[in-house]
Amino acid sequence: MQNMGDDRVPALLRSQPSWLVTQLATQVTRLVGEAFDAAGFRRYHYALLAALDEFGPASQAALGRRCRIDRSYVVEAVGELEAAGLVLRAPDPADRRRNVVTLTGEGHIHLAAMTRTLDDVQDELTAPLPAAEREQFVHQLGRVLDHLREPRVTGKDPAIS
Amino acid sequence: MQNMGDDRVPALLRSQPSWLVTQLATQVTRLVGEAFDAAGFRRYHYALLAALDEFGPASQAALGRRCRIDRSYVVEAVGELEAAGLVLRAPDPADRRRNVVTLTGEGHIHLAAMTRTLDDVQDELTAPLPAAEREQFVHQLGRVLDHLREPRVTGKDPAIS
């Protein structure tokens, strides 16, 4: 068994942000998943609650846009949240296409509880980074993410400023 | 339509590395996937070729360990690489459980070509970061990833020496 050294990752992969990010994501998904499982939640549920808490009552379509969740999943997730008593879903009298989703008191409580649990996950995640770098790390992730989400610009962009 | 502002991500999510990483991963997967599709490859194929190039001929199990790929997928991927003439798969005379996978000349060429394509992806990915921060960013990703992969150590580990 020359098993030692057998698990060394090729330098070519280790040096690529794309590989690191996707690998990291599966670990993070696992970690977060465990935290949510313990609470009987899914990731999407938390995202929806967070959006409702920050922006107030909203239509399901708006929630999906804000949380980057497909409408089909919003339907299901809001239904589950409603069944759990964490949100209310009522038809919008002003626009009868819409349902207005509202955070309940209990929803607020669960959001806070889950946020605390998730904070622990974040600490675990950024543990190897010196405290001074963590904020920067988060900032960098955000910038990279924003950039990738921008509509692809194929031509030149010489005249930005 | 108060569609403007409708797509603002809740601050609670934006501030969590876990959310950022998973969101980023889906964008990266899409980006890398496009690059590989154009070449008729999958991500796994590239990882295997990279491992073979760096560490030389190896068994399929060793390849899986190095690239963090499940054995079941290694079987399939190596089969496809063999069919494409990029690797050779031969039984190991010294250990008849194993297949020894070897990179062919053509495999080497394709690896180099894909690496070039991927380099462009990395540039696109880290574009929003100042050049000085990119290396640090990669380094941080690596450290965080290593940390999450370590077997969960609940106690102390003082006597590694």
Place this chain on the structure above:
DNA sequence: CGGAGGTAGCTGCGCGAAGCAGCCACTTCC
């Protein structure tokens, strides 16, 4: 020498996440 336990290759299945297509109801714009 022979059994126990571990490893390699392979097949198969399940899960989570993401995304698209199509339908109907309704609103808004022209």
Place this chain on the structure above:
DNA sequence: GGAAGTGGCTGCTTCGCGCAGCTACCTCCG
């Protein structure tokens, strides 16, 4: 009032990841 767009909903597909289980084979140890 007709066309176009939006919101809610159902259904389906894809992809990446990971585990369970099987057989063949090697190695270790009594």
